[in-house]
Amino acid sequence: MSALSRRAFLTAASGLALPLPFLASLHPGCATDAPTGPHPLVIVRAASGVAQQDGLAPELFWPHALGKLTPRILRDDNADRVVSELADHASRLLMVRGTRFPFGASRELHAGGGNQLLTAARCGPLTDTVMTYALGESIDNWIARRSEVNGGEPLTLYAGRRDNYGEEVLSYRGPLQLRGAESDPYAVYQRLIGAGGGTTLRGSVNDLVLDQLAALLAEPRLSEADRQRLELHTDSVRDFEVLCSRVDAGKEAELADFAGMSEDDDTSLDVARLHCDLIAIVLRCQQARAVTLQIGDRLDRCRYTVNGVKLPQYHELTHGLVQGGALGAYPSTVEMHADVNRLHLQLFKYLLDRLAENHTLDTAVTVFTSDVSTGSHRYDQIPWIIAGAGDGTLLQGAYVDAGDRTHDRLLATLLTATGHRTAAGDPIEQFGDPSLRGGLLHAMLSS
Amino acid sequence: MRVLALAALLACQGSQDPPAGVPRSDPPSFAPAPPTLRRLTTEQYRNSVRDLFGESVILPTELEPDLQSDGLYAEGAALAGLSALGVEQYEDAAYDLAIQMVDPAIHDRLVPCTPSATVDPTCAEQALSAFARRAWRRAPNAAELEVLVRLAGDSAEVQDSFDLGLQYGVAAVLQAPAFLYRVELGEPDPADPSLRRYSSWEMASRLSYFFLGTLPDDELLAAAEAGELVDDALLAVQVDRLLADPRARDGVRAIFSDVLGLAGLDAIAKDPLIFLQWSADLPISARAETLAGIEDVVFDRDVDWRELLLTRRTFVDRQLAQLYAVPAPLAEGFGAVELPANGGRRGFLGQASFLVLESHPTTTSVTRRGLYIRERLLCQTMPDPPAGLNTSIPEPSEDAPTMRDRVDVHLSVPECAGCHQLMDPIGLGLENFDAVGSWRATENDVVIDPSGDLDGTPFADAWDLAGVVHDHPGLSPCLVERLFDVATGRQPTDAEQDLLAWHAEGFADEGYRVRWLLRDLVLSPAFRTMGAP
Numbered sequence: 001m002s003a004l005s006r007r008a009f010l011t012a013a014s015g016l017a018l019p020l021p022f023l024a025s026l027h028p029g030c031a032t033d034a035p036t037g038p039h040p041l042v043i044v045r046a047a048s049g050v051a052q053q054d055g056l057a058p059e060l061f062w063p064h065a066l067g068k069l070t071p072r073i074l075r076d077d078n079a080d081r082v083v084s085e086l087a088d089h090a091s092r093l094l095m096v097r098g099t100r101f102p103f104g105a106s107r108e109l110h111a112g113g114g115n116q117l118l119t120a121a122r123c124g125p126l127t128d129t130v131m132t133y134a135l136g137e138s139i140d141n142w143i144a145r146r147s148e149v150n151g152g153e154p155l156t157l158y159a160g161r162r163d164n165y166g167e168e169v170l171s172y173r174g175p176l177q178l179r180g181a182e183s184d185p186y187a188v189y190q191r192l193i194g195a196g197g198g199t200t201l202r203g204s205v206n207d208l209v210l211d212q213l214a215a216l217l218a219e220p221r222l223s224e225a226d227r228q229r230l231e232l233h234t235d236s237v238r239d240f241e242v243l244c245s246r247v248d249a250g251k252e253a254e255l256a257d258f259a260g261m262s263e264d265d266d267t268s269l270d271v272a273r274l275h276c277d278l279i280a281i282v283l284r285c286q287q288a289r290a291v292t293l294q295i296g297d298r299l300d301r302c303r304y305t306v307n308g309v310k311l312p313q314y315h316e317l318t319h320g321l322v323q324g325g326a327l328g329a330y331p332s333t334v335e336m337h338a339d340v341n342r343l344h345l346q347l348f349k350y351l352l353d354r355l356a357e358n359h360t361l362d363t364a365v366t367v368f369t370s371d372v373s374t375g376s377h378r379y380d381q382i383p384w385i386i387a388g389a390g391d392g393t394l395l396q397g398a399y400v401d402a403g404d405r406t407h408d409r410l411l412a413t414l415l416t417a418t419g420h421r422t423a424a425g426d427p428i429e430q431f432g433d434p435s436l437r438g439g440l441l442h443a444m445l446s447s
Numbered sequence: 448m449r450v451l452a453l454a455a456l457l458a459c460q461g462s463q464d465p466p467a468g469v470p471r472s473d474p475p476s477f478a479p480a481p482p483t484l485r486r487l488t489t490e491q492y493r494n495s496v497r498d499l500f501g502e503s504v505i506l507p508t509e510l511e512p513d514l515q516s517d518g519l520y521a522e523g524a525a526l527a528g529l530s531a532l533g534v535e536q537y538e539d540a541a542y543d544l545a546i547q548m549v550d551p552a553i554h555d556r557l558v559p560c561t562p563s564a565t566v567d568p569t570c571a572e573q574a575l576s577a578f579a580r581r582a583w584r585r586a587p588n589a590a591e592l593e594v595l596v597r598l599a600g601d602s603a604e605v606q607d608s609f610d611l612g613l614q615y616g617v618a619a620v621l622q623a624p625a626f627l628y629r630v631e632l633g634e635p636d637p638a639d640p641s642l643r644r645y646s647s648w649e650m651a652s653r654l655s656y657f658f659l660g661t662l663p664d665d666e667l668l669a670a671a672e673a674g675e676l677v678d679d680a681l682l683a684v685q686v687d688r689l690l691a692d693p694r695a696r697d698g699v700r701a702i703f704s705d706v707l708g709l710a711g712l713d714a715i716a717k718d719p720l721i722f723l724q725w726s727a728d729l730p731i732s733a734r735a736e737t738l739a740g741i742e743d744v745v746f747d748r749d750v751d752w753r754e755l756l757l758t759r760r761t762f763v764d765r766q767l768a769q770l771y772a773v774p775a776p777l778a779e780g781f782g783a784v785e786l787p788a789n790g791g792r793r794g795f796l797g798q799a800s801f802l803v804l805e806s807h808p809t810t811t812s813v814t815r816r817g818l819y820i821r822e823r824l825l826c827q828t829m830p831d832p833p834a835g836l837n838t839s840i841p842e843p844s845e846d847a848p849t850m851r852d853r854v855d856v857h858l859s860v861p862e863c864a865g866c867h868q869l870m871d872p873i874g875l876g877l878e879n880f881d882a883v884g885s886w887r888a889t890e891n892d893v894v895i896d897p898s899g900d901l902d903g904t905p906f907a908d909a910w911d912l913a914g915v916v917h918d919h920p921g922l923s924p925c926l927v928e929r930l931f932d933v934a935t936g937r938q939p940t941d942a943e944q945d946l947l948a949w950h951a952e953g954f955a956d957e958g959y960r961v962r963w964l965l966r967d968l969v970l971s972p973a974f975r976t977m978g979a980p
Contacts (some may be wrong), residue, residue: 016510204598208591212624221632223980225526226484232528233624283599 018357032195038419039390040283041143042291042355042366043118044348045170047110047300048318049374050081051338052097059372061383062097062399063077069237082338083385086344086445089352090212092361092387096444098402099410100380102436106132108190109296113371113379114169118292120408120432124176127288131166136432138172139411140290141179143418147289155179156286157188157279159272160166161263167297169371170184181294183263186256209237265303269343273350280354293351295344298371306339314340318375337375344368345385352387365417380405384443390417393445402442408432409441416440451623471956474971478942479642479978482631483525485936487726488513490701492662496544496621497561502552507540513717523931529627535873544613554610557617564607571599575616583625584662585648585656586672595619616776629656629936633977639795644976650676654969657934658689658699679970686966699745699961700738706929707795708794708823709734711804718809722769722883730885732766733799739781739794744961751893752926756794756917770885791879791886794913796820799884806882813854813874820873820916826925829866848891853874863904872899876912923959924951927968930961934968948974 049352053059061082063074074087086093105112106123108130115123121136130370140154156171158181171179182188213234217227260273261267275293282288296302299315305306309329312322317333317340366387373381384407389396394417401409408431415428422428430438487495493506514523529537557578560570575595578588587595597615603612631651633643645653651671655663663671667685671947675681689695704710712730719725739762745751755943758819761771763784770773771792776782786792795801804816805815821827840853847853854875857867876899881887889895897908901919916922927950932938939947950967957963968974 028897130711204594204601205615205622206542206596206621207834209622209624212591214629216624216630219632221482222482222484224980229484229526229528229623232530236531238536394881 020184021413022263027246032376038147039291039365039388039417040286040289040291040321040360041138041163041414041418042279042283042293042351042364044293044344044351044366044368045117045295046297046341046344046368046370047372048243048337049370049372049376050314050341050372051334052381052383053376054374054376054381057334058274060334061341062095066399069095069399082341082345086349086352086385086387087344089349089356089387091363092352092389093397093442095281095399096384096386096402096410097371097381097400097403097443098111098443099384099441100404101382101405102406102408102433104379108132109372109379110376111166111169113377116379117371117382118411119172120406120436121145121172121175122433129137132170133176134174135175137174137198138170138292139414139431140171140292141173142431143290143415143420144288145422149286149287153288154179154290154292155188155274155279155282157185157291157293158183158301159275159293160302161265163301165296165297166299168294169298170292170294171404181292183271185258185271186277187276188275205318206237210234211220214236220445240321266305268302269304269347271346276347276351276354279351280360283355284358295347304340304343306336308341311336312341320375333375343373348385355388361387365394365414367414369391384410386414390414393417395444395446400405402441402443405441406436408436409439410444412438413441413444417444460676464787471953472834472949474489475945477946477973478940479973479976480937480940480943481632482519482645483519483936483980484631486529486631487525487627488520488524488888491656491660492627494583494659495626498661499554499557499578499663500544503550503552504544504547507536507543510536510540511615515549517938518708519932520928521702522938525936537622537627542616544621545618546734547616547676548610548614552783558613563609565609566600566603566612567595567609568600568640570611571603571616572596574613575599575620578617579620579623579625579663581662581668583621583623584629584652584668584671584957585625587625591623593765595851596598629653629883631977635836636691637977641847642976644677646716647671647674647676650682650975653974654686654689654936657698657702657969658965659694660701661694671917672852674804677975680976684967684972687932690962696742696746699839699965700742702930702933702973703741704734704738705933707737707824708804708819708925709737709800713888715803716808717803717806717883721809722885724885725883726766728785729770729799730803733803734768735764735781736762737795737800740798740891743783746962749960749962750960753917753922753959756796756825756913759788759793760784761786767799770883780790791908793910794917795882796877796909796913796916797880802877802880802884803882809882811850811874811878811880811882813850813871813875816877817873818872821870824916824925825919825921826928827869827921830868832866833862843891848893849895850878850890851896873901873912875899876901876906877909879909924948926961927951927954927964930964930968930972934974939973943973946971 004337024027034058051060052062063069063078063081064085069090071090074084078084083095101113101116102120103116103122106126111130111132112123114368115121115132118138118140119134119136121134123132124135126132144150144154144410145152156173156179158168162183168178169179172179173179216222217230254274255286258267261271270292272295279291279293282291296314301313303313304311311317312326316322317336318334322333322336327333345368352361352366355364355366368385370383372378373383386394412428412431415431420428427440429440476721481549489510492510496506497504511529513520513689514527516522516526548557554783557568558574559577560566560573562570576592579595581590598619599612599616602615603609606612624630624705631645631649633648633649636642636644648671651663651667655661670681670685676685713736715730717725740755744750744754760783761783763771763773764781765775768784771786773784773786800820805819806812817821818829840856841847843853854871857863857871878895879886879888887895887971899906901912903917904915906915928939928947931947950971953967954964
């Protein structure tokens with residue numbers, strides 16, 4: 001109940017609609033205690049697959065060998081592979097290849113991949129010549145609605161340009177009910193953390209608390225032991241404030257500076273990093289159970305900059321549609337694809353670093369994935385990189401092959417790893433379309 | 448001279464006074480000790496919140512745990528710090544409470560005016576001033592009030608609601624150190640400017656938290672604000688009023704629960720396969736029995752507290768009746784019963800609370816029971832066992848069937864015997880009570896020998912031991928010291944020992960009546976004056 005109430009207050013103070021009824025707090029048991037309950041799930045999705053082996057295209061993404069992952073193995077033995085970017089966190093990682101989407105696309109393969117990635121549901125009918133929507137609920141929504149945190153809603157974030165068509169792809173409330181994503185981290189910050197409303201007011205509360213503490217500390221009649229206790233209290237107020245109620249002043253200014261700049265190619269990854277900062281605070285404050293961060297729209301036409309060189313549009317280069325002088329110093333588009341993958345994994349590492357700083361990396365389950373496996377729109381070999389132990393059921397420090405299983409089983413395994421169970425207390429083995437056989441993906445389990 | 452005036456006042460206080468014709472000596476001189484800064488215990492916080500919001504309030508459950516020092520939570524409160532998690536828990540609690548202002552009963556209690564607009568500083572000030580005065584046990588100063596009113600106004604504007612705005616102010620008051628700590632800084636004593644005395648506001652808190660376990664009521668606050676609680680006669684009036692308040696029964700229960708360490712019963716478990724009479728409810732019933740007896744002695748009959756050691760009168764429910772083999776009360780709940788005259792059980796040392804508390808999960812503990820009597824009841828300090836020493840005792844065997852045989856190990860090893868001689872022989876006197884307090888004549892089919900001695904006075908069994916403890920010269924001075932600890936949040940200093948002895952002497956002269964002692968302690972100069980840190 002506690003975190004909910006605080007959040008309800010802060011949200012109320014930000015002037016937006018309350019996601020929680022205030023009256024909920026009046027009835028014991030109507031809200032859960034925040035520190036308990038399932039582990040949070042965070043999913044970062046990049047578009048257009050990864051630079052893994054596909055036909056004649058060489059393997060540039062995965063480690064050289066299945067098996068154990070350590071910082072040394074990733075850093076030294078796999079320096080030529082994209083995943084080496086995550087070497088620092090190797091012992092917490094589970095890399096999974098060998099899953100595929102269970103269904104084909106109605107028409108456009110990017111849209112179809114996005115439909116299925118977090119839903120394991122069939123694609124719906126064409127709404128025009130290209131777009132389809134999923135016929136099922138996504139995993140973030142499934143998790144979020146089982147908790148009262150954030151009003152039973154997942155946190156849905158977006159970084160990248162918007163072309164007013166086929167933008168969000170990930171989060172579904174139910175069949176055909178695609179959820180909009182929030183692009184502006186400053187707006188998210190204001191809504192969730194309460195800047196400009198709640199934070200200011202909370203700051204005023206803490207000002208009163210700190211003023212009283214300071215007045216007491218200035219009192220010469222206080223014993224040294226009592227002075228130390230009040231100094232501890234003062235530090236605790238500040239620690240808690242920094243940890244939970246607001247980002248520091250510099251970061252807040254940075255958020256404000258980047259307000260509205262999510263769509264700019266040159267700043268979209270910076271904005272994504274600010275989203276990561278917020279995710280870390282949101283998890284620390286237990287203000288959301290499920291978070292998705294979508295990088296780019298269903299295609300992602302961003303022109304990323306690598307080592308000072310602005311590359312061609314990402315979607316085009318993943319399809320090998322860049323030739324001649326546009327390649328610059330790159331031998332082929334595959335290497336370009338790999339370098340953009342590195343940017344995405346650097347962002348993922350940034351998120352993991354922030355989670356680690358906030359002591360939530362080990363207990364959360366944090367996932368990097370894409371909604372097609374390669375630039376050729378393949379629906380097998382979907383990339384999954386998972387960080388964190390969740391409830392301890394996931395293997396860690398390992399690179400495994402799922403054996404060409406449908407990815408609904410991976411999603412079910414993620415639900416298990418985040419601590420969800422059936423009413424009978426059994427693991428959740430069925431997720432997505434009812435026609436799927438279900439089951440856990442045993443290659444991912446620690447025992 | 449103020450002390451003499453106090454003595455003169457006491458001679459005019461009717462039934463609470465010393466007996467006519469036996470003038471009490473003046474209190475000895477002493478050096479006042481520095482004040483303590485006590486954080487509200489969890490129980491005090493909850494009681495205070497209940498008084499602020501009314502009976503319908505839903506109380507917070509997760510707060511920074513209390514700290515125990517010298518066996519007392521009252522002393523631990525003066526040492527407890529606050530972690531970041533603790534800050535978070537207090538913040539959560541404050542908002543959880545403030546939100547409950549939507550309850551009309553709570554709203555009407557906290558908002559004495561009708562706002563004229565969404566932002567109404569006058570009404571907000573009226574509400575927050577009264578709320579902070581009660582919660583902080585003092586009037587908020589102008590700067591504090593200005594912050595609170597501005598906070599409520601800003602929030603009201605954002606949320607477009609006066610009431611929602613006010614909730615922020617209320618939550619702020621509840622997170623303030625002035626609420627969470629009992630701040631006591633004192634003021635110069637006009638009678639002797641070289642001394643500092645507790646201010647009238649501070650005395651209100653000292654009295655109320657000691658007697659009632661909660662913040663001062665309106666009458667006490669009014670007396671505080673009028674400066675009455677630094678006046679001998681007017682202070683005595685409030686003391687007598689509080690002691691006559693029905694809530695003082697709960698307050699005294701809380702004091703004795705701390706003094707006797709009964710909170711330890713919350714974490715007790717016994718092996719149900721060994722003790723068929725064990726249930727998780729037994730510690731709850733056992734504590735209720737002991738506290739009902741104390742309430743009976745202190746309030747219902749106002750008699751010599753040492754009766755608690757000798758009395759066969761006690762209060763049992765069905766579970767305790769079965770344990771003690773006495774008739775169960777006819778109605779649900781607790782009823783008074785008389786223990787059999789020849790049953791071997793009488794007084795506190797025969798009660799399940801003590802016997803369960805100071806036993807192991809599968810066996811009795813003669814050491815713990817003896818230690819409890821030495822430390823809790825007689826205020827004697829036992830040294831900790833040397834590090835690395837094997838303190839286990841052997842399992843029962845044919846050669847050593849009883850606990851007396853087995854603890855011979857302690858008593859035969861020189862490193863152990865020094866201390867265990869002081870504890871184990873006392874505990875052996877209680878061996879007729881097993882680890883859940885059930886009577887037994889034998890252990891492993893061998894008749895138990897419960898004889899022993901306490902500081903040179905022999906006893907034949909537990910019945911006798913109760914009498915020896917009752918007559919022990921250290922017993923009542925220890926209670927005086929422990930109640931002083933609870934009242935002040937600290938142990939007495941060396942410079943206060945003579946004063947404590949004076950209180951103990953008065954206690955004896957007054958027939959060892961705890962109500963008299965409670966009154967005497969809060970009127971004591973040691974309770975009313977403070978030294979430099």
